[in-house]
Amino acid sequence: MAEDCIFCSIVSGEIPGRIVAETDHAVAFLDANPLAPGHTLVVPKQHYGRLSDVPGDEAAELFDAVHELSAAVEDALDADAVSIGINDGEAAGQEIPHTHVHLVPRFDGDGGGSFHTISPASESPTDEELDEIAATIRGD
Ligand code: 5GP
Numbered sequence: 248m249a250e251d252c253i254f255c256s257i258v259s260g261e262i263p264g265r266i267v268a269e270t271d272h273a274v275a276f277l278d279a280n281p282l283a284p285g286h287t288l289v290v291p292k293q294h295y296g297r298l299s300d301v302p303g304d305e306a307a308e309l310f311d312a313v314h315e316l317s318a319a320v321e322d323a324l325d326a327d328a329v330s331i332g333i334n335d336g337e338a339a340g341q342e343i344p345h346t347h348v349h350l351v352p353r354f355d356g357d358g359g360g361s362f363h364t365i366s367p368a369s370e371s372p373t374d375e376e377l378d379e380i381a382a383t384i385r386g387d
């Protein structure tokens with residue numbers, strides 16, 4: 248548990264949270280400032296800042312919970328879809344430094360955007376640039 252971490256305090260029960268699911272290593276609770284009714288956050292119980300800090304087995308459990316909740320949240324709110332995402336790092340908009348997955352119920356015509364609206368489009372890369380980036384990510 249990290250001091251001064253609001254999500255650690257919710258996980259420990261020190262401050263109340265509207266818990267909607269819990270597993271050995273993950274907890275899901277309602278966002279206090281929801282983008283839509285039912286906006287849910289899924290977090291590892293341990294304090295990890297970034298997704299890449301989470302050990303693989305705990306990450307698998309985290310995403311199992313996301314998988315189950317994607318349907319449960321959509322059904323409970325009678326939503327048409329769900330936006331699921333992580334602001335992974337400050338430059339991506341992460342404000343709470345305890346990694347978390349957002350599940351935001353979406354409704355036909357709700358005026359929200361898609362993942363493609365969060366970043367200005369980059370200029371179209373050439374085939375060579377795409378090949379080079381793919382090779383770098385693979386670690387060739
Ligand atoms: P981030 O920008 O870090 O990806 O998202 C942080 C989220 O945490 C925001 O959606 C914000 O509304 C939510 N949040 C901030 N403080 C609290 C809190 O005290 N309780 C709960 N349940 N959610 C919070």
Ligand code: ZN
Nearest residue numbers: 252255294345
């Ligand atoms: Zn924490």
